[in-house]
Amino acid sequence: MMNTLPASELLELFLRFLTLSLLSIGGAMSTAPEMHRYLVVERGWLGEADFTTAIALAQAAPGPNVLFVPVLGFQVAGLAGAAAALLGILLPSTLLSLGVSRWGATRRETPLVRAFTAGLAPVTVGLTFAAGWLLALPFIGDPTHRAGALGLIALTALVTLNTRLAPMWMIAVGAAAGALGLV
Amino acid sequence: MSAPAPASTSAAPGRPASPLALFIAFSLLALQGFGGVLAVAQRELVDRRGWLSRLEFVELYALAQLLPGPNVVNLSLMIGDRYFGLRGALAAISGMLLAPLLVVLALAASYQQLAQYPAVAGALRGMGAVAAGLILAMALKMLGTLRGNVLGPALCTALGLATLTAIAVFRVPLAWVVIGLGLSGWSLARWRIALRDAATARTKDVPHTTPPAPPAGRDPGTPG
Incomplete structure (x- = not known):
């Protein structure tokens, strides 16, 4: 499963991910189709199953979803591939974000920036509801564990809204319930 | 305008003590972020540590989302930069990425063996359901920030x-x-x-044309 690449191809991977970085509006996951085209179809470095596994692993593991990108790099070229992919996808967007956020912070009270934060707020709330819905959807669609999963989703939401309990404990309960086959 | 509870929407009560505190806080929240870090970040930074108000969080997140790059990475960068400049930004980003990166690479390296156990698959499902609940609760909380x-x-x-x-x-x-x-x-x-x-x-401009009633509450036109 672990391959290596000559340095020239590693550099090419890095450069390709650098350009993808500035296209990743709305999150790294929005560039997943393009990465699939590059790694699986164009270069043939990964199989279909490798690609899906990378995304599933990153979803299952803790941390930002962008970590599917270093997993892809790891599958292509081990640790060097992971570093090339992660640095490539992060460097340009991070520098741009730093610049824009500093620019915006000094102009916080101007009408343009106020309009920006006010106008984007309902879209952000809508996106968050959509993310919750899409995450819950597979559980709603699976009849065998539907009641348990919906109960767990509702319980988590209730506990979050009404207590200050750290999410870690809720995740531990979820993992235990799932391992016992309740969810 | 419509006078919501100001304590929960305007200024945040706390701030991180040092870049190291940022690094530790972001590592801990990233390691709790199964199925996405955003809800956990809101929980830890707003509800529990009080480094940001709900409104500040939504505003920063809106910007983080419109910019290219992973939203939570942009968000951690902005929060870190705001408190400790570049050092803070680097501390927050490394906190957000380093520990989870080690975990996910270890998982990727040992995936073939783990996938055989049904209990592992079940545990992943359960964690996914909790992740969905966390996000939905966060969305419900964000609704309140739209009031003003x-x-x-x-x-x-x-x-x-x-x-x-x-x-x-x-x-x-x-x-x-x-x-x-x-x-x-x-x-x-x-x-x-x-x-x-x-x-x-x-x-x-025209304050003296038949004032109908004494101004109720604050006067928006007061220069100052």
Whole structure:
């Protein structure tokens, strides 16, 4: 499963991910189709199953979803591939974000920036509801564990809204319930 | 405007003590972020540590989302930069990425063996359900931050529902939704702010034409 690449191809991977970085509006996951085209179809470095596994692993593991990108790099070229992919996808967007956020912070009270934060707020709330819905959807669609999963989703939401309990404990309960086959 | 509880929406009560505190806080929250870090970040930074108010969180997140790059990485960068400049930004980003990166690479290296156990698959499902609950609760909490929005309740509802339907029902690519509806929201908000400022200017310019009643509450036209 672990391959290596000559340095020239590693550099090419890095450069390709650098350009993808500035296209990743709305999150790294929005560039997943393009990465699939590059790694699986164009270069043939990964199989279909490798690609899906990378995304599933990153979803299952803790941390930002962008970590599917270093997993892809790891599958292509081990640790060097992971570093090339992660640095490539992060460097340009991070520098741009730093610049824009500093620019915006000094102009916080101007009408343009106020309009920006006010106008984007309902879209952000809508996106968050959509993310919750899409995450819950597979559980709603699976009849065998539907009641348990919906109960767990509702319980988590209730506990979050009404207590200050750290999410870690809720995740531990979820993992235990799932391992016992309740969810 | 409509006087919500100011303590929960304006300034945040706390701040991180050092870049190291940022690094530790972001490592801990990233390691709790199964199925996405955003809800955990809101929980830890706003509800538990009080480094940001709910409104500040939503504003930073809106910006983080419109910029290219992973949203939570942009968010951690902005929060770190705000408190300790570049050092803080690096501390927050490394906290967000380093520990989870080690975990996910270890998982990737040992995946073939783990996948055989049904209990592992079940545990992953359970964690996924909890992740969904965390995000939904976060969305419900965010609703409150729209109360003082210059767009008003009708436009906020329309934009929010349009976003939800575009993503969840029609599966429109995220970039189009964020650019299209984001620009609409921005233009509408500019229009509403211009209307409001014009109204404020009018009341300031002609204060002596038949004052109908003593001003209730604060006077928006007071220079100062």
